[in-house]
Amino acid sequence: MTDRRYLVKEMFGPTLQGEGAHAGRAVVFLRFAACNLACPGCDTDFSPAGAQRMTAAEIVVRLVALDVGHTGRVVVTGGEPTLQWDAALAGAIRGAGFRAHMESNATRPLAAPVDWLTISPKPQHHPARVALADGLPADEVKVVVDDTVDEAALDRYAARWRCEHYFVQPWMDDRYAHHLARTLALIHARPRWRLSLQLHKIIGVP
Template sequence: MAASTTPHPPAALPVVETFHSLQGEGFHAGRSAFFIRLAGCTVGCSWCDTKHSWPERSHPRLPLAELSAQVGEARRMGAGFVVITGGEPLHHDLAPLCRQLAVQGLPLHLETSGVDPLRGQFDWITLSPKRHSPPRPELLQRCDELKVIVHHEDDLAFAEAMALQAGSGGPSPRLLLQPGWGSRTGERLALEYVRRHPHWRLSLQCHKWLAIR
């Protein structure tokens, strides 16, 4: 997948929303976090719960300085880290944003499908690879957390293939299987697989159960 070609300087980015909440899923679930959801995604997952974030031009561009100020306020209110998500955030060059946010002193986490080059410095990378649009090898090597969504049996074989590649070049990432929301088949498959394969851990979307963002 090509990165965004929108001819705008990186002093602003298209933003769907920002909010202070709890991380609802993955390895850091339950921790206080500030979220920056960027617009634009061409990966096109049929089960995506943020399809409104796909069209980049439908959302306002916010100055990086404004985003930094929001992060500073969230830090004062107790946020423990910043999550940059989407959409697909790596459609954008995130290096300027990372530099801008670094002054606030909070760890920067990235949530990505890994289809584009990594640009920016992050303290934690959650890679959620997709079978129909596999990630770049360098993202597999760099990720701290590999989180695979499970709807069908084939997703389990894909998860193991991704885990094998992710662990081939250095420290192995945390491995998580997450049932697709509302997929009873995904729930059954993920539960049974984690029960039999202790190197995997179950991830649940707690924020949806709690009806929070």
């Protein structure tokens, strides 16, 4: 274990995973600060303001304290967690008995293993210099639907990332009803894709 300090925005739990294949499952969260994208309408505060510098050992101690129900699962998110995820932290978290579930925007390689990788691509919001990374071992793909997402986009994602679980989720902004209708239409056109909703927001948990 190294003395590297990771920029942690927040850690919380126990709570529920709100999205995707593990929606409704008890988890704890590790949210990193910083992201390499600036998606309009992003609902997550990942700014460095208020973040803490923590070692891998300190992170594990906090996760264990939070995991009062012994869920054994930590959702690693951001921001973009691949900016900081490395072998030392992966080894510390998994060595403490946690399964690491990560959500990534798929623009960077994965520097160390995780137990579940959710790919959530948003190429419509990439700067020109940012491309999707190759070789990511996706367990699920979750696409947030706005006006730029169509059937062809879903087909490209399904061809790029072969996995069991594909989800579409309406973008939550002031045009939510419009995005939901578009999402439902996409599901009917491409039935392998399933609906994901932000369960945690619906029931009012962190």
